[in-house]
Amino acid sequence: MRMLNKLHVGLAISICLFLLLGYLIVKPKAEDKPPFLSFSADLDGVKAWRELLESKNSRVKEWRLDWSELPRGKNQLLTAVQPGTVTKEDVNHILEWVRQGNDLILLDQQPNEWSSYFPIVPLNGAHGQNSGNPSAADEARPIFREGDAKDKWTGVVQTGFRLKPSPDQHVLFSDGSGVLASQMAMGAGHLTMVLTPEWLTNERILANSHFELAWPLFDRPWSTVWLDETHHGYGTTRGLPAVYPAWIKLAALQLGLALLAWLWLRGKRFGPVYTPRAWTVRRGDETLLAVAGWYERLGFSREALSHQQQYLRQLLLARWGLSPSATAKQAADAARVRWPEVQAARLERLLEPPPALPGGVKPFVQRTREMGEMIAYLEKE
Numbered sequence: 001m002r003m004l005n006k007l008h009v010g011l012a013i014s015i016c017l018f019l020l021l022g023y024l025i026v027k028p029k030a031e032d033k034p035p036f037l038s039f040s041a042d043l044d045g046v047k048a049w050r051e052l053l054e055s056k057n058s059r060v061k062e063w064r065l066d067w068s069e070l071p072r073g074k075n076q077l078l079t080a081v082q083p084g085t086v087t088k089e090d091v092n093h094i095l096e097w098v099r100q101g102n103d104l105i106l107l108d109q110q111p112n113e114w115s116s117y118f119p120i121v122p123l124n125g126a127h128g129q130n131s132g133n134p135s136a137a138d139e140a141r142p143i144f145r146e147g148d149a150k151d152k153w154t155g156v157v158q159t160g161f162r163l164k165p166s167p168d169q170h171v172l173f174s175d176g177s178g179v180l181a182s183q184m185a186m187g188a189g190h191l192t193m194v195l196t197p198e199w200l201t202n203e204r205i206l207a208n209s210h211f212e213l214a215w216p217l218f219d220r221p222w223s224t225v226w227l228d229e230t231h232h233g234y235g236t237t238r239g240l241p242a243v244y245p246a247w248i249k250l251a252a253l254q255l256g257l258a259l260l261a262w263l264w265l266r267g268k269r270f271g272p273v274y275t276p277r278a279w280t281v282r283r284g285d286e287t288l289l290a291v292a293g294w295y296e297r298l299g300f301s302r303e304a305l306s307h308q309q310q311y312l313r314q315l316l317l318a319r320w321g322l323s324p325s326a327t328a329k330q331a332a333d334a335a336r337v338r339w340p341e342v343q344a345a346r347l348e349r350l351l352e353p354p355p356a357l358p359g360g361v362k363p364f365v366q367r368t369r370e371m372g373e374m375i376a377y378l379e380k381e
Helices: 002-025 047-056 088-099 134-138 210-217 246-267 277-298 301-320 328-338 341-351 362-380
Strands: 060-063 076-081 103-107 120-122 140-145 153-156 161-163 169-175 178-186 189-194 224-228
Touching: 047 060, 088 103, 088 178, 088 189, 153 210, 189 210, 301 328, 301 341, 301 362, 328 341, 341 362
Parallel strands: 060 224, 076 103, 076 224, 103 189, 161 178
Antiparallel strands: 120 161, 140 153, 140 169, 169 178, 178 189
């Protein structure tokens, strides 16, 4: 027992050393995901903001297809946080979707693709970076929101651009250098541009007044909130079925159902199941006639019937306790208590001494068949 315990301890120590050395040699590294992903818990991800959205709206989903395939309908929101390259076709598709009564919120530090709708101006010739002191990008500054008191909100602004005000746009908030967020109506929907996507990251959402300034943009009862991941490099396609039009897929489905029905009709058998003729003829009448002919030729017909009669009396003894020496009438009286009159009369006739059968095989076959049916009837009892 002591040797067994030492063996277990040694094995456990060896396993622990193996795991420790493996961890030190091949130390697993966390996947370095791109920034602004809605499913990323990294400091530069926006998973915390997404979970808050899901707590307020149960229909928050990722969108990984092309913008041209956005679902039709109204009262939907698509949010794109610092998207990658947006083509002109993407812009045309998403604006058509917005005009149908949906909303689009873009958070981008340098939205050059949207300059036709939201003109941007650099600060002191900056190109995507904050101007002035390099540390100014990490310093909180006053943020002004329409209707609120001055110096009530603060935030860190990393972009070196500002939106150019337009009469058809509604300024949401700004700083001392210009407009940071603006909204415009487009058809039955709204298009919102925000230059501070870093406010939604897990690292900064609770810093300064970032949450208080950003959350009112999303505090509306949309039917569905889509989070764009297509322009973060996680786009997918619908696959091969999307290549074919709907009428071809419908025709293929109907053809498949018809094929299944045809196979079912060909393979399924309706009505009663009949015993094949080979089993009733070749293994039934022909065999019985051959055996009967053999008995007839050798003159053993009466002996064969006598053997069957003796077996029938043995069954009566085993089932009913009727003595083998009982007469046919006594057996019939005992049968009338249990069986119908027809069966009792048939039993009495079969237990009488075998009569002299006329020549030929058929009378013997008929007699031995009746005897066999009576034996089977009694065995089932």
